[in-house]
Amino acid sequence: MGTFTNEGTENRMRWDRRSRGFMEVWYSTITHRETGAGLWVRYTLTSPIPSVGDPYCEVWGFFFDPTDGQSFAAKQRFPIDALGSTNGRDDGALVRIGDSWLSETHMDGAVVGGARTLRWSLDLQPADSCFQHLPASLRDRIEKRVSTVCSPNLSVPFTGVVELDGRSIAFDKEPGCQSHRWGRKHSVTWTWAHCASFEEDADAVFEGLAAKTAFGPLPGPTTTLLYLRFGGDDLVFNELRWALRARSRYEMPTWAFTARNENWRIAGAARARVDRMIQIEYADPDGTPRFCANSEVSDLAIEIYRREQPGWRHVGSLTSLHTAHLEFGKPVPFVELPIAF
Numbered sequence: 001m002g003t004f005t006n007e008g009t010e011n012r013m014r015w016d017r018r019s020r021g022f023m024e025v026w027y028s029t030i031t032h033r034e035t036g037a038g039l040w041v042r043y044t045l046t047s048p049i050p051s052v053g054d055p056y057c058e059v060w061g062f063f064f065d066p067t068d069g070q071s072f073a074a075k076q077r078f079p080i081d082a083l084g085s086t087n088g089r090d091d092g093a094l095v096r097i098g099d100s101w102l103s104e105t106h107m108d109g110a111v112v113g114g115a116r117t118l119r120w121s122l123d124l125q126p127a128d129s130c131f132q133h134l135p136a137s138l139r140d141r142i143e144k145r146v147s148t149v150c151s152p153n154l155s156v157p158f159t160g161v162v163e164l165d166g167r168s169i170a171f172d173k174e175p176g177c178q179s180h181r182w183g184r185k186h187s188v189t190w191t192w193a194h195c196a197s198f199e200e201d202a203d204a205v206f207e208g209l210a211a212k213t214a215f216g217p218l219p220g221p222t223t224t225l226l227y228l229r230f231g232g233d234d235l236v237f238n239e240l241r242w243a244l245r246a247r248s249r250y251e252m253p254t255w256a257f258t259a260r261n262e263n264w265r266i267a268g269a270a271r272a273r274v275d276r277m278i279q280i281e282y283a284d285p286d287g288t289p290r291f292c293a294n295s296e297v298s299d300l301a302i303e304i305y306r307r308e309q310p311g312w313r314h315v316g317s318l319t320s321l322h323t324a325h326l327e328f329g330k331p332v333p334f335v336e337l338p339i340a341f
Helices: 139-145
Strands: 022-031 038-047 056-064 072-079 093-097 098-101 106-113 116-124 130-132 147-164 167-183 189-195 205-215 217-232 233-236 247-251 254-260 264-271 280-282 289-308 311-330
Touching: 022 147, 022 311, 038 093, 038 098, 038 106, 038 247, 038 289, 038 311, 056 093, 056 106, 056 280, 056 289, 072 116, 072 139, 093 189, 098 116, 116 167, 139 147, 139 167, 147 205, 189 247, 189 289, 217 247, 217 289, 233 264, 264 311
Parallel strands: none
Antiparallel strands: 022 038, 022 167, 038 056, 056 072, 093 098, 098 106, 106 116, 116 147, 130 147, 147 167, 189 205, 189 311, 205 217, 217 233, 247 254, 254 264, 264 289, 280 289, 289 311
16 A cells, blocks of 8 residues: 555544544645635544543534634534434435534535634545555554544545635635544644645645654654655655654744655745634543644745755745644643633
8 A cells, every 4th residue: 555545445434333442533624715714624523431431523613814813713512422324324424423524525514613603515526546644554553553644635626615604705626635534542742734725836735744652651753754746746755764764843833844755855844823823622532631733824835856966956946825734733732822622
């Protein structure tokens, strides 16, 4: 199994509706090009260990305003009985939570936060193949120890309507990403970035993940997994030998990274304005807290080099202003931000 797979089952629900100590999430991030706004929605289920509580499912919705307007963040929690039929037997839904649902070609949902409401009804054009973040040799082991993630729709157009407080925003083939994560828990710390809205190359796509996982009582090394589509080429840095050589330095709100393979080298940095980030508290199935700081209106810059003997030649630059998606996670709160929920 390589970086891109074509099984067609990567969005399938992994939870067997019985096991405890398990979590699963389907999430999408989308950029609205006309306004520069960012949308982030999550369909989640958590089956905690028995001593922590009963299984439940949730729908999350976020809207990020790139101006000084007010962003939106809210979630709705449901008992696990609200989790509908799956695997194509519920009007094609992969997951249905109450009246919110996601299929291979559509997502619908709504969340209420105080007096404010966010609704979405969006079609997506499925990708031909699924992007795998983790090396094939590690996927099963990482899934059993921590969690695994893939993007069945790494960069696809979304079309439909988003409503915020009664105001309709039309989405017309806006660039977005739909991903799927499942397993036992989150990493100790992590950072993630995605962008498909670069100024220099309309077809360029970046997906990056760096995480630190504990091995027993001791923290392990940071693993950096990067991918870039540039100039029609797939620049893959998430094979194990290249992931181990890649380097990351991340501390909210900045992530700097470098990576190389046989033919390519990239160096980049992502950054968000703290006042345009939202902090959320997660709970792992064992009850351990995790805190996430996310912005869907971040900046990203990447320099690209091609190997030409006797060294490297600079062949391009990519920049994204306020259209990159960026996230940081750790076990304690980010003191710079209030906790939305």
